[in-house]
Amino acid sequence: MPYYVRPMTREDVKQVAEIDREAFPTMLPPPNFERELRNQMNHYLVICDEEGFIEPLKVEYHPDKSPRLVSRLKRFFKPQIASNSELPVYAGQYINGYVGFWIMGDEAHITTIAVRESLRRRGIGELLLIAVFNRVMKLKVNTVTLEVRASNNGAQNLYEKYGFRKVGVRRGYYTDNREDAMTMSTDDITLDLFQSELRRLEQAHSEKWGATIYQFPR
Numbered sequence: 001m002p003y004y005v006r007p008m009t010r011e012d013v014k015q016v017a018e019i020d021r022e023a024f025p026t027m028l029p030p031p032n033f034e035r036e037l038r039n040q041m042n043h044y045l046v047i048c049d050e051e052g053f054i055e056p057l058k059v060e061y062h063p064d065k066s067p068r069l070v071s072r073l074k075r076f077f078k079p080q081i082a083s084n085s086e087l088p089v090y091a092g093q094y095i096n097g098y099v100g101f102w103i104m105g106d107e108a109h110i111t112t113i114a115v116r117e118s119l120r121r122r123g124i125g126e127l128l129l130i131a132v133f134n135r136v137m138k139l140k141v142n143t144v145t146l147e148v149r150a151s152n153n154g155a156q157n158l159y160e161k162y163g164f165r166k167v168g169v170r171r172g173y174y175t176d177n178r179e180d181a182m183t184m185s186t187d188d189i190t191l192d193l194f195q196s197e198l199r200r201l202e203q204a205h206s207e208k209w210g211a212t213i214y215q216f217p218r
Contacts, residue, residue: 001049002212003124005131008044008098010034015095016046023114026176031112041102042111045131047124047213048093099128101136101144108136110146123209129162130202131213133189142188147173147181159184162201163194 008016013033020030036042097115101108110132115124136144147170148155156166164184173181187194206212 001051001210003047003049003096003127004093005045005047005128005135005213008033008037008046010037012046012093012095012098013037016044016098019095019098019114019116020112022117024112028175036100039102041104042100043103043135044098044100045128045135046093046095046098047128047131048095097124097128099132101132103136103139103141106140106142108132108139108141108144110144123205123211126158126205127211127213129158130198130205133162133198134213137189137195142190143186144189145183145185147183149174150180150182156182156184163187163189163197 016033017030020033024030033044037044095116096119097113099110099113101110103109113125113128115128132144144164145167146159146164148159150169163186165186166182167185168183170181170183172178189195189198202213
């Protein structure tokens with residue numbers, strides 16, 4: 001299934017906030033995503049698929065209105081798949097997950113990544129990670145870092161698969177239970193060896209899940 005990654009917009013805030021509360025129910029306070037979007041250091045990407053969408057506009061029927069006009073409005077707001085090399089853009093895309101990262105100099109730091117609970121274990125989180133690498137490479141970033149709970153072995157294994165290694169510990173980092181965080185970092189992602197391995201992993205993911213990712217330009 002094709003997945004489409006694009007920058008998060010203000011129209012996405014409600015859905016992203018729902019995903020955040022579902023994924024991190026004990027973390028307080030919740031992020032103010034509208035404020036985050038105004039910070040030029042912050043970058044947020046959302047992932048959608050070609051089938052999921054929400055109704056962006058409810059057209060009310062009035063007897064004195066032309067049915068033909070209503071029909072045109074419905075066709076306008078219905079998702080349309082672009083042909084050839086065009087990337088499809090949906091009005092009211094249903095967001096499957098999101099990822100946030102900030103960039104300072106030549107370093108990108110992943111701050112959050114989450115997928116809707118009903119859509120987990122389908123490789124979508126891994127696709128978001130791939131999307132981050134694809135995006136930050138275009139922004140001339142050399143390394144990517146993140147923090148992960150010390151007890152979250154599954155996430156640590158995924159990050160290690162993509163070249164992250166443990167470089168430190170942040171004691172009592174998480175505010176909900178004072179759990180330690182493992183600090184992880186990649187080596188230089190501009191090296192041919194890293195990029196070749198990323199392409200191999202992306203291909204393996206596509207073969208396993210039947211998923212292809214397309215990234216919108218910013």
